[in-house]
Amino acid sequence: MxxxxxxxxxxxxxxxxxxxxxxxxxxxxxxxxxxxxxxxxxxxxxxxxxxxxxxxxxxxxxxxxxxxxxxxxxxxxxxxxxxxxxxxxxxxxxxxxxxxxxxxxxxxxxxxxxxxxxxxxxxxxxxxxxxxxxxxxxxxxxxxxxxxxxxxxxxxxxxxxxxxxxxxxxxxxxxxxxxxxxxxxxxxxxxxxxxxxxxxxxxxxxTNGEAIFGLDKKLPGMLYAVVERNPRFRGKVKSFDAAATKKIPGVKHVFVVKMEVFNTIREGVAVVATSTWAAMQGRKALKVIWDDTGFEHVNIADIYTRQHEELKKEGLFFKKQGDPDGILTKAEKMLDVVYQTPYQAHSAMEPLNCIAHYQKDKIEIWGPIQAPDWVQGDISQKFKMPIDKVRVNMTFLGGGFGRKAFLDYPYEATMISKQIDGPVQVIWTREDDTTQGPYRAGISYRAQGAIANGQIMAVKFRMAGQNIDHWSDPKRGVANSSTTEGFLAPYFESIKNISFADVPFEMPIPNMWWRSVYASTNGFAYESFIDELAHEAGKDPLDFRRAYLKDERCQKLIDKLEEVSGWKSRKKNEGYGVAITECFSSTVGQIVKVSQKAGGGIIIDKVWAVMDCGWYVNPDIIHAQIEGSIIMALGAATTHEITFKDGLVEQRNFYDYKMPRITDIPPIEVHIIDNDADAGGVGEPGLPAFSPALTAAIFDLTGKRIRKLPFDMANI
Missing domain, CATH: 3.30.365.10 (Aldehyde oxidase/xanthine dehydrogenase, molybdopterin binding domain)
Structure with a gap:
């Protein structure tokens, strides 16, 4: 030790x-x-x-x-x-x-x-x-x-x-x-x-201000920094003029800083001052000429066009059993559809920030950090400092969702501290956070399936989207390790002919974990397709899942969903949709009820969620996490997305990357299954089931099948 x-x-x-x-x-x-x-x-x-x-x-x-x-x-x-x-x-x-x-x-x-x-x-x-x-x-x-x-x-x-x-x-x-x-x-x-x-x-x-978040932490003699980063992910600094910046009272340093982002370098110009305000004002006065040559300037429409083309390929098989291709080739009728999910920002309430103090014999870091051990190892390696001389101190985090587990912002703060030879707090604005990423990747899915005599004969899934594995470990020729994430294991017992494949898709856009990771997009495609197969078979969607999810825990969860939602007594002009997903050793089922809004559009009347997470600690925390997950999923399904034009992110702040408002949030009823199984996760598994349950409910009410997210509920 x-x-x-x-x-x-x-x-x-x-x-x-x-x-x-x-x-x-x-x-x-x-x-x-x-x-x-x-x-x-x-x-x-x-x-x-x-x-x-x-x-x-x-x-x-x-x-x-x-x-x-x-x-x-x-x-x-x-x-x-x-x-x-x-x-x-x-x-x-x-x-x-x-x-x-x-x-x-x-x-x-x-x-x-x-x-x-x-x-x-x-x-x-x-x-x-x-x-x-x-x-x-x-x-x-x-x-x-x-x-x-x-x-x-x-x-x-x-x-x-x-x-x-x-x-x-x-x-x-x-x-x-x-x-x-x-x-x-x-x-x-x-x-x-x-x-x-x-x-x-x-x-x-x-509530009383006692909790210390990253932005609250102060050190003696600490300076403050903001960074004007190249708005295109792989661009460089060609030159900058800091004459006007240095005239701002309090500005002490202006210099180029380079930050590692996976296997690329992000460049910018740091403005260091005696206060956050002075640093920000100095940044506004800064003039930078960027070098954006030598790499593609992507557009969002091109990304999805390419993904849809790539889905015509077989891809790299992640899991395959039986002979789905043979059965689909001979099928008299086959469903063959494409689902599309958007890029998303993390948008934690507390934007990124980090304090670093680089000294010749030690480095100390303070801030909202999800992975202090990863940061310790990364800083030790990159700055050639013995690991026991690197101290990483956690503060409270105002949300993280995976973004604050990344290593870029502590590294950047340490680089700036080393340059100025003193402690510094580097602060990201909301615009920095929104335009710089990394993001949840936008992914397209192709789903094919055959039904005969009311039964699933074969199912074939392919996904085309950026692979986080390729950023962290640039191996090629290996399927995304999360290709089946969100899909329940009991399906593999009851569906004898099934395959999942990853169609490699590369983009110069940094992508990484986002709440529930790939289950947040996989869940929409896979459970939406199960719903389509249920209707093709002429079966009730909940009964259809009951027939294929024969595991005892799944059966109890389905029973509870049916009981609490009144599924069997639903009325005319009420739309009900169901989805069941699994991630991080927990299973969550959700039923969404919708109705037609006076004057047009759809309104969500209620959401029922049932979680089986095995052994658990505090039911109030579980309720809060599932409610938060559903609200986050609602935003990703109906309200916001990240788009690109000429290599630039088009969104900047909450005025154009809008969040659901409190008036948009439906009643949410949460139930927890009690059993003696090992503990599963809670913070993320509540998210993936919502969007497929919502779109299934809209189909149940209107007959319109939604396969592309986000969509506007006011225009349905």
Whole structure:
């Protein structure tokens, strides 16, 4: 293990701990197994620990959240897991963010809806171990059997006598004990905190101004920078005139800066000043001549025209079973349709920003960062700095959706800090964020299928769109690893002849993860086509899915959808649509009800969502995440898209990349399936099912099949 990222001095300063303390964390063996270790402080052992839990002599408990908090709830869910088995009151717990260090905390990327599902079993074991060590210490003090003692609300109680020790009185003795090997975890029925809709600890902080977001962080002597970047992704700086910029009061530096974006270089001119305002005013006065030669200036219409042409090719098979081609060739009637989904910006409420302080012997970074461990490794490699000399500090994030897991903006901030030899905060405006990307890729899909005797005989899917794999690892000739993302596994058991292929499609547009990643586009195409096949077969769309999704969990989810929506009792002049998708180990079904709006257009009357995410922590967080996912999906389906003209992004801010307004949001009813399955994701799986359910509902009402997003509901 490497040196602890939470140094003793900084941890004590942050938490107010003094004197003896009990620290519990993990050490990771060569085979990747996590072993619980106990110590008196986080720096004492040759095998350094990560100090997930620290209890001081006053009984104060500090828990470390190893993942970013960007609204998805890790600041609540991680402590809620730990406090359950530790037997402490959540209101009495202090929470801090871990610094980036994968050797101590494992993967720290807040993405793929992985925070709970990747770590909950380890965290339960860790906190139960802490409880048992404290109980053992108390039993030794009383000279009684540990079986006669129990923990409750931060105290250990001796049942026969009623004697008590609060945890702080036990930390010195507990820290000398070895961690017990065989820990028995609570049954789900015995949980007091987990599974309960507890109020989030970060809500008061975010309403009273106490929470520190990236833009709130300040360092002594810090300067502020904005960058005028080439508006075409691969363009360069030919020359610039900073005479007028340098006349702006507060402007200190103006220079060319280059930022790595995947395997290309993005160039711009940095303006560094004593305030954000001065930097922005200096940028307005800046005159730059760009060199935009040597690469294609793309247009949005050309992109989709090319994709549609590419879909005539077979592509690279990702998954194939049976003989779909043979059956489709002989089919008397075949559906052969194309779906199209748009490019999308992330548009997090808090635009990108990052503080960096480059020094000869160390680098420190602060900001809204989804992947502190990735940033640590990237900065260490690119600046030839030992990894233990790179510290990445997380603040609260005002939304991320994948964009703030990318490595470009911390790298750019570090480059600027190195150039000016001091700390700097680099701030992106909304226009920077919208016009520079990276984006969710626009993708076109070709779907072919044959129905006979009311049954699916064969299905063939092809997708043509930019491949994130090619940016991160420029291998060619390999299908997109997310080609089937969003498509439920039980379909492969019941549809005997089926294939998925990726038709390679390259564009000079940076693309990357966007909430639910490829499931957000795949789900629209694949579930829309299932709906079309259901109608071709003359079957009820929900019953049709029931026949092909024979997995017990899917059957229960379908039963719940039918029950809560009143699917079987729907009336004339009401449009109902259903879709069921899976991503990040969770399945979500949605039913959308629509009606004709007075004066024309479509109105969404209600959305029902049912999630099966297995083991879960806080139902209120799940409700909030599904509601947010549906609203984000609504915007992507009906309100906004990124388009290109002559190599330039046409949208700049919310006046032309419009968001759904509160008056556009329908009632949303969320239900959670209870079972004992392993935890799945929550933050992303609620998005993909919405757009196919919406367009299916519109077809049910109007007979009009929508295969291209976004569309205007006012003109249907």
């Amino acid at each position: 490497s040196t602890s990222t939470i140094s003793r001095r900084n941890f004590l300063r942050a938490t107010g701990i003094t004197g003896a303390a009990l620290c519990l964390g993990f050490s990771f063996s060569a085979d990747g197994k996590a072993n619980v270790i106990v110590a008196t402080d986080a720096d004492q052992s040759a095998i350094e620990m990560n100090a997930w839990i620290k209890i001081d002599a006053s009984g104060k408990v500090t828990l470390v959240d190893h993942r970013a908090e960007m609204g998805q709830g890790s600041y609540q869910s991680v402590p809620q897991i730990i406090a359950e088995e530790l037997e402490v009151d959540l209101k009495d717990v202090n929470v801090i963010f871990a610094q980036g260090d994968p050797k101590k905390y494992g993967g720290q990327i807040t993405g793929g809806s992985s925070t709970v599902r990747d770590s909950y079993k380890r965290l339960l074991k860790l906190s139960a171990t802490a409880r048992e060590v404290l109980i053992a210490a108390a039993a030794a003090k009383w000279k009684v059997s540990a079986t006669d003692c129990y923990a409750q609300s931060g105290t250990v109680i001796h049942k026969p006598s009623g004697k008590k020790f609060h945890y702080g009185e036990l930390v010195a003795d507990a820290s000398k004990l070895d961690a017990p090997k065989n820990i028995v975890l609570k049954k789900r029925s015995d949980y007091k905190l987990i599974g309960k809709p507890l109020h989030r600890k970060d809500t008061p902080m975010k």
